[in-house]
Amino acid sequence: MSVKILSITLVLLSICVCCHSSEDTQDSRPGSRRPCCVDVTKHNMTADVVGPTYREQAARGHCVKAIIFNTKDRKQLCADPKAQWVKDLTAKMRKV
Numbered sequence: 553m554s555v556k557i558l559s560i561t562l563v564l565l566s567i568c569v570c571c572h573s574s575e576d577t578q579d580s581r582p583g584s585r586r587p588c589c590v591d592v593t594k595h596n597m598t599a600d601v602v603g604p605t606y607r608e609q610a611a612r613g614h615c616v617k618a619i620i621f622n623t624k625d626r627k628q629l630c631a632d633p634k635a636q637w638v639k640d641l642t643a644k645m646r647k648v
Contacts, residue, residue: 588615589630596637597621597629604645608633 589609601621609630611617618630619638631638 588612589618589620589628590614590616592616592618592630592632594632594635596635597623597631598637598641600624600629601641606642606645 600623602624603622606619606621609615609618609620616630617633619633619642621629621631621641623629633639
């Protein structure tokens with residue numbers, strides 16, 4: 553294998569690894585980034601939550617620990633994982 557082909561292969565592989573490592577911060581739209589939660593709500597927002605899924609966000613950098621739900625208006629709701637309504641809703645979702 554020539555050095556030129558090997559170099560190109562390594563560059564392409566590096567690009568793939570970089571793209572894959574940032575995948576968890578990508579929104580469903582190509583090229584957009586999903587913002588992290590920097591604040592959470594403790595107020596019961598169960599009525600606004602839609603869908604049977606949620607995701608957990610770890611505290612990292614300026615992002616806080618949060619449970620993220622999808623809402624009726626297609627936005628993300630950042631909720632306090634220690635709030636009782638969040639615990640109840642995530643337990644219900646895990647049973648489904």
